[in-house]
Amino acid sequence: MAYQDRRGILGTLGRDGLLQIILIANTIIMLAPIVIMVFSAFKTTPQIFASPFGIPDFTQVGNFVKIWTQTNFLRYLLNSFVVTGASMVLILTLGTMAAYAIGRYAFTGSNFILMFFLAGLTLPLKLAIIPLFMLMRDLSILNNQLSLIFVYTAMGLPTTVFIMTGFIRTLPNELEDAARMDGASEARIMWSIMLPLVRPAMVIAGIQNVVPIWNDFFFPLVFIQNDDLKTLPQGLTTFMGEYTTDWGVLFSGLTLSAAPIILIYIVLSRQFIAGMTSGAVK
Numbered sequence: 001m002a003y004q005d006r007r008g009i010l011g012t013l014g015r016d017g018l019l020q021i022i023l024i025a026n027t028i029i030m031l032a033p034i035v036i037m038v039f040s041a042f043k044t045t046p047q048i049f050a051s052p053f054g055i056p057d058f059t060q061v062g063n064f065v066k067i068w069t070q071t072n073f074l075r076y077l078l079n080s081f082v083v084t085g086a087s088m089v090l091i092l093t094l095g096t097m098a099a100y101a102i103g104r105y106a107f108t109g110s111n112f113i114l115m116f117f118l119a120g121l122t123l124p125l126k127l128a129i130i131p132l133f134m135l136m137r138d139l140s141i142l143n144n145q146l147s148l149i150f151v152y153t154a155m156g157l158p159t160t161v162f163i164m165t166g167f168i169r170t171l172p173n174e175l176e177d178a179a180r181m182d183g184a185s186e187a188r189i190m191w192s193i194m195l196p197l198v199r200p201a202m203v204i205a206g207i208q209n210v211v212p213i214w215n216d217f218f219f220p221l222v223f224i225q226n227d228d229l230k231t232l233p234q235g236l237t238t239f240m241g242e243y244t245t246d247w248g249v250l251f252s253g254l255t256l257s258a259a260p261i262i263l264i265y266i267v268l269s270r271q272f273i274a275g276m277t278s279g280a281v282k
Contacts, residue, residue, distance in 0.1 A: 034258070040251035048247050063252035067239075073253055075228060076235030080257075083145050083231055084213050087152035091209055092202055094153070095160030100190055102161070103168035104176070114165060120158030125151060129222060136223060147223040148231070152216070156209040163208070167201035168194065203268050214261055232257045 040048050041063055042056035067073045102114050125132065136147040171194065179189045217233040224230055227238070236257065239250045 037251055037258070038255050040248065041255040043248055043251075045245075045247045048251075063248040064256070066246075067249050067252050067256070071239065071249075071253075072227065072230075072235060073256070076230055076232045077257070079145065079229060079235075080214060080231040081260075083148050083152070084210060086145075086149045087156065087213050088206060088210055090149065090153040091156035091160050092206060095157050095205065096164055096195070096198070096202065097190075098157070099161050099164030099168055100194065103165045104194075114161070117158045117161040120154075121162065125155055126218060133222060142223060143225050143229065145224075145229060148219055151219055151223075152209075152213045156205075156213070159208050160205040163205045164198060164201050167198055171197055207265065207268065210264065211261060 036052065039054070039056050040052070042058055042060050043051075044062075047054075047056070098113075098117070102110050132151065133142070136142045136144075139147075141147045141150075175193055175197075176189055179193055184192070215233055216231075220231045220234040224234065227235075230238075232253075236250065236253050239246065239253060
């Protein structure tokens with residue numbers, strides 16, 4: 001009996017050790033490109049090709065000075081903040097309101113409306129790029145940031161409604177009943193009672209949408225031609241020449257463009273993990 005218990009313990013330790021090795025290997029694979037990108041940002045082009053994995057001199061900030069003073073990087077960064085910020089405000093506001101109505105009110109056609117939103121998860125907008133281009137042209141917002149904001153909002157609503165509806169349906173109805181007995185309006189119940197409770201789900205929906213919007217290259221390439229309106233992914237391509245490319249400047253631009261998303265995830269990681277595990281706890 002003791003021998004079998006010892007074998008069971010050793011088997012468990014072996015599985016845990018194998019799992020740790022897999023997780024460590026996965027972490028290295030995921031972080032290696034980021035580390036190489038950051039290292040390359042502090043190197044010149046010859047140094048990158050001579051020693052791509054070598055540790056650079058972090059006091060060499062010439063690439064960052066050059067990209068900040070001699071390029072339109074600051075304009076591209078501001079455009080990305082405007083487009084991403086406006087899109088996220090619309091996505092979270094409209095998605096939360098729609099999910100609250102679907103999840104908390106029983107009315108005819110609620111399931112159909114939910115299925116309508118979920119259908120958007122199966123229909124990528126890139127397949128409809130020609131009709132979208134013609135629509136933006138007819139609305140006179142082609143080569144305008146509004147075209148990107150509208151498209152990104154339409155892309156983000158299905159995911160947001162799906163996440164928020166499932167989370168809102170798990171909340172107890174007694175909270176709303178108590179608030180109604182105290183005379184609270186429906187808008188007050190949603191804003192003061194339900195909204196704080198669904199904050200983890202909003203963080204999940206936000207991170208799910210902010211990363212593809214911030215990194216998107218396709219739609220700005222189609223809808224934006226003016227250099228002053230380009231976002232970061234599209235603007236960074238201007239640093240690549242036909243015959244020569246300053247790779248140090250390009251990697252410094254990539255590092256600066258990735259920094260905001262990494263900081264947002266670090267700041268919101270606690271709520272993101274809480275939202276991911278809340279369903280299991282309930």
